[in-house]
Amino acid sequence: MTRPGKGAAKRDRLVAAARTTIYQQGVEKTTLADIAAAADVPVGNVYYYFKTKDELVAAVLDSYRASYGLISAELDREPTPDGRLKAFTRFWIERREQLTAHGCPVGSLSSELDKRDDDELRPQAGTVLRLLIDWSEEQFRALGRPDARELAVALIAAYEGVVLLANTLRDPGLITTEARRVERWIGTLAR
Amino acid sequence: MTRPGKGAAKRDRLVAAARTTIYQQGVEKTTLADIAAAADVPVGNVYYYFKTKDELVAAVLDSYRASYGLISAELDREPTPDGRLKAFTRFWIERREQLTAHGCPVGSLSSELDKRDDDELRPQAGTVLRLLIDWSEEQFRALGRPDARELAVALIAAYEGVVLLANTLRDPGLITTEARRVERWIGTLAR
DNA sequence: GTCTATAGACCGATAGAC
DNA sequence: GTCTATCGGTCTATAGAC
Numbered sequence: 203m204t205r206p207g208k209g210a211a212k213r214d215r216l217v218a219a220a221r222t223t224i225y226q227q228g229v230e231k232t233t234l235a236d237i238a239a240a241a242d243v244p245v246g247n248v249y250y251y252f253k254t255k256d257e258l259v260a261a262v263l264d265s266y267r268a269s270y271g272l273i274s275a276e277l278d279r280e281p282t283p284d285g286r287l288k289a290f291t292r293f294w295i296e297r298r299e300q301l302t303a304h305g306c307p308v309g310s311l312s313s314e315l316d317k318r319d320d321d322e323l324r325p326q327a328g329t330v331l332r333l334l335i336d337w338s339e340e341q342f343r344a345l346g347r348p349d350a351r352e353l354a355v356a357l358i359a360a361y362e363g364v365v366l367l368a369n370t371l372r373d374p375g376l377i378t379t380e381a382r383r384v385e386r387w388i389g390t391l392a393r
Numbered sequence: 394m395t396r397p398g399k400g401a402a403k404r405d406r407l408v409a410a411a412r413t414t415i416y417q418q419g420v421e422k423t424t425l426a427d428i429a430a431a432a433d434v435p436v437g438n439v440y441y442y443f444k445t446k447d448e449l450v451a452a453v454l455d456s457y458r459a460s461y462g463l464i465s466a467e468l469d470r471e472p473t474p475d476g477r478l479k480a481f482t483r484f485w486i487e488r489r490e491q492l493t494a495h496g497c498p499v500g501s502l503s504s505e506l507d508k509r510d511d512d513e514l515r516p517q518a519g520t521v522l523r524l525l526i527d528w529s530e531e532q533f534r535a536l537g538r539p540d541a542r543e544l545a546v547a548l549i550a551a552y553e554g555v556v557l558l559a560n561t562l563r564d565p566g567l568i569t570t571e572a573r574r575v576e577r578w579i580g581t582l583a584r
Numbered sequence: 585g586t587c588t589a590t591a592g593a594c595c596g597a598t599a600g601a602c
Numbered sequence: 603g604t605c606t607a608t609c610g611g612t613c614t615a616t617a618g619a620c
Contacts, residue, residue, distance in 0.1 A: 444615095446614070
């Protein structure tokens, strides 16, 4: 949701800095000073672009929604539905080091946002995860599976779960092994 | 790690209060005042039992380790390994409302502790998750599976993953559906 | 051992100069 | 539009009376 005009560059820099910093440190432990420093912007100036810290977090969630668009477009270049699903498991393996170091960006943020009182932010986190589930469901449905939704939830759950385990146990090998296991599983559904 | 003597009751009350409060609000958002109030203990008195807040969090992780012992003992009452694994999936369904409301106690805490700088606490969170994986591995091995470790990681990942999805999307039905799917999967491994 | 009061540090947000 | 200086509030941790 980048606005046009001069301020856009600085605003984008703030969102990018917030995204990285929050991914690595969590929302609660990340201060506006951290973000401003990473974006090379004076602290007080942040409030010209965002009324509150939460509004900046909302912009980060927006940027994750945009990232989902890029990733799904990349996966959709595979010609078959099972090829697209398998490309998704290869994606885990490619990113395994970062996922092991800091977890899933959307998953860990969703988990943290849940701990807040009311929050209008958690439903927004849900939207991003739902996009991923919906995309998977489409692929399973194209494979002719009537239980496509259930399988889609299982796939994304396997992803989020194994990333949490790899992250906590600091073992990227868990992601590789599970990705290959899920890839074989997709293969059995495709015939 | 309960010590004997008079102070034990108050200490236990503090750990129990910390466990609940941290589960619902997260570590970072939970203040010592919150915990002390929930335990009905004056704030400053907390420091008689715990030198720092982190030491209290460590005691909570210890209490999760103890809970694991109770749960695995309960599951081990089933006569067959596949029966024990299936009992575990029934456990998800029984607790689905709480899991949907606040996530997995150990999973969400592990995820949050990862975001801290150095932390000697994250390895302790890993210990609890590892106990669960080890227990599952034993059951798969008793079923004669040479890939028992891999299946154990897949099982715990499915659990942690679907709880994260159910929590973020506020949909306990996801847990029920996935638990039944995993239960059928265990059935196919048992023959 | 128990509790109160407060020190000391930090953070989100604002006021206002330029 | 940009930046500095700072206020008000909150939190962990400690000092010290009882």
